Amino acid sequence: MTAYRTVLVGTDGSDSSLLAVERAASLAGDAGARLVIACAYFPASPREVKRASEALREESYQVMGSAPAQDTLQTAHDRAKLAGAGEIETRAVSGAPVDTLLALIDEVKADLLVVGNRGLNSLTGRLLGSVPSDTARKAHCDVLIVHTVQ
Numbered sequence: 001m002t003a004y005r006t007v008l009v010g011t012d013g014s015d016s017s018l019l020a021v022e023r024a025a026s027l028a029g030d031a032g033a034r035l036v037i038a039c040a041y042f043p044a045s046p047r048e049v050k051r052a053s054e055a056l057r058e059e060s061y062q063v064m065g066s067a068p069a070q071d072t073l074q075t076a077h078d079r080a081k082l083a084g085a086g087e088i089e090t091r092a093v094s095g096a097p098v099d100t101l102l103a104l105i106d107e108v109k110a111d112l113l114v115v116g117n118r119g120l121n122s123l124t125g126r127l128l129g130s131v132p133s134d135t136a137r138k139a140h141c142d143v144l145i146v147h148t149v150q
Contacts, residue, residue, distance in 0.1 A: 027114070098138070
């Protein structure tokens with residue numbers, strides 16, 4: 001089997017997702033592969049941002065527009081560099097996390113997708129789906145689910 005050439009990892013800025021970024025960066029560095037770090041976001045008006053912040057509280061960072069996504073990507077890029085990745089590309093993509101990751105697999109020709117296990121063992125994740133379970137079922141490349149939360 002040949003080494004991975006392009007590793008794609010999703011992040012939402014959470015500690016859990018940043019651990020997945022570090023693992024993906026280490027794998028990419030060891031394989032000499034390109035690392036693509038993606039952050040999905042939903043464009044929002046100031047009014048929608050306020051409502052999301054009130055409703056979601058600490059989880060609202062996931063839906064607040066492209067500026068926080070760019071900040072998230074910069075943090076992830078810095079952590080990936082420290083973890084050993086060489087060639088790093090970042091992508092802020094408008095849309096739902098699962099849909100954007102699946103589209104990016106084809107776009108960047110990823111042969112490995114890395115996601116954290118956040119939501120995988122939650123009741124909501126079991127009932128409604130989660131990023132790790134949905135991407136693992138739908139992706140057309142290898143998927144590594146990193147154990148980032150218990």
